[in-house]
Structures are given as C-alpha cells and as structure tokens.
Amino acid sequence: MRHPQDLLSGYVDGALSAHEAAEVAAHLAECPSCRETVSDLRALRRLLAAVPPPDPDPELLARLLQVDPGPRRHRLNVPRWLAVAAATALLAVVSARVSHLPPASGPVVQELREHARLATHAPLNDLGLASFLSAILQEPVEDNP
Amino acid sequence: MEAEAGALASQAAGTEDAQAEFSRLVEAHWRSAYRFAYRLTGNPEEAADLVQEAAEEAFRAFSRFRPGTRFDRWWLRILYNSFVDRTRRQRRQSYVPLDDLSGDMRVTASWADPEAALEQQLDGPVQRALDALPPEFRAVVVLVDLEGLSYEDAARVLRCPPGTVRSRLHRGRLALREWLRGYVDALRRGELG
Known part of the structure; x- marks a missing residue:
C-alpha cells in the first residue's frame, strides 16, 4: 500500500470506515515513517486542543444584541414649499443649460425639425413639445406652407 | 379594519x-x-x-x-x-503556497524552543502558525482541531465535501507540525501538557 496520506489524519481522528482503518493499521505496522507521522499528528492535536480560547470583550455582546437589520432608508422630512422651490430651481438650471447647447447639426436637426413640424401641425396634441423644440433649435419653426 | x-x-x-x-x-x-x-x-x-x-x-x-x-x-x-x-x-496578505514552506523559513528560535514553550503561552505561536496557513486550510484546522467539530459539521460550515475537509486538514496539520516542531517534539517526550 502507498503511504495513506490524508487517511492518516482520518485515522488519528477516528473518522475512517472500519475498512479504511484496518488498511491504515496494516500499513502502519510496516511503515515507520507513517508511524512517525501519526505520532506527530496525535501530539499536534493535543497541542492545538490545549490552546486557551480567546476571551471576547463583553462589550461585544451588548453590540450584538442591538443588531440592526442593516442600513435603513432615511426619509427626508422636507416641507412641500421647499421641495417645489428646489424643483423650480433645478428646472431653471436645466433649461439654462439647454439654451446654451451649441446648435445641433445634421440628422439630429432634421429629426428635431420633423418633430417640431408635426407638433406645430397638431398643436393641441403637442404644444409643449413644439415650443420646447423651437427654443432649442434657435430658429423659427416653419409651418407647412 | x-x-x-x-x-x-x-x-x-x-x-x-x-x-x-x-x-x-x-x-x-x-x-x-x-x-x-x-x-x-x-x-x-x-x-x-x-x-x-x-x-x-x-x-x-x-x-x-x-x-x-x-x-x-x-x-x-x-x-x-x-x-x-x-x-x-x-487581498493585502500574500500567502505562501504550502508546498513552498520549509520549516526553518518561518520557525523562529523563540517559538521552536520547548523550554521557552513551557513558560510561554501557546496562543501566540499557534496563532502565528495559523496565520501562515492559507485561509481555507486555517478554517478547517480551527474548526476541527480547536473547536472540535466533526468533518461533516466542518464541511457544512465551509460548504465543501467532507473529503475536502479531510485533505485540507491533513495538509494544514503537516504544515503546522513543521512550524510547531519544537512543541510537537516536547509533547511527544512528555515535557508539555
């Protein structure tokens, strides 16, 4: 039999099947080096079992008992008038940025013009869009002749 | 309502x-x-x-x-x-593969010396040796040898087959045996514990 490797640890731990254990025992009878390993493993096990357990700080238990189920979502209590003011300011900033956009070119303009035409053609459907588009195109939106 | x-x-x-x-x-x-x-x-x-x-x-x-x-x-x-x-x-620690570890590389005189061992607490040397193991080997040794779990229980904690527990345990122990040679020999001679 080859050296039984990790079966030796299993042997020391009494974690082998009867069959495996018998095989290992038979090998040990003939192999001084594996006998040596088994004696070392037994000693090591005793050594590790003798290591004193670390003592946790009792304060840790107190922290554990206050465990929170994770990050909470904070809802902001913002007065309605402030929310409206903030939204208006944001809108003002956004439209200012939009009006400063460089003139678009090529197919984009074509596309936008088409939209603008359609929108002005049916103003009841899309008046807002039409005025928005005419603003950013910075040129008069022509009605269909 | x-x-x-x-x-x-x-x-x-x-x-x-x-x-x-x-x-x-x-x-x-x-x-x-x-x-x-x-x-x-x-x-x-x-x-x-x-x-x-x-x-x-x-x-x-x-x-x-x-x-x-x-x-x-x-x-x-x-x-x-x-x-x-x-x-x-x-990822700040770099682990030395087990095969590359020769005993003398890590074992320092102070913790390989059985006489010092008799006076010293085991905790430090054993922990240093555990630290030197790759984490998955360390975990197995800790669960089985320090916490006394069965292979099956350790396998459940680590989500791996019991066979993997046994092979990692064995390789981890062989490394520890070299790094803690002084203590192991002292125990075998009956000078410790």
Missing part, C-alpha cells in the same frame, strides 16, 4: 418574537463565533467586527433559519462567508 389592525398587531408580535429568539441564540453562541473569528483573523478588533457583520447578516436572513437546526453552525457559515469576502476584498 379591525381584522386588519389585528393582523398587523400579530405580525408585529411575530417580529418581536423573532427578535427575542434571535437575541437568545446570539447570546448562547457569540463566544464560539468570536473564537472562530479570532482564529481566522488573528486579531481581536477584526474578529469583533467580523462577528458583528455576521450577526447583522444572520439577522437579515433569520427568516431563512430553520428552527431545530443548529444556529451556531448556521451562524459560523455566515461568518465564514463574510470572512472570505473580506479576504478577497483586502
């Missing part, structure tokens, strides 16, 4: 029961969670952090815990997962 209010109240009571049960279980098992975390990290602060992180995780997942199964094993499993995530995130 009343039925609804009643349902809400019983739901709230259920949540409170679960919270009380969770606290009870944490109180019963926090020491073993800490021991495992301490041996994995080798550092009291990091161990406490890890235990807390694992407790938060366990609390969030508590509805999935099956009553009647062992809470400590379940918690250790969560803890080990957190630990693995951490080590992946940190």
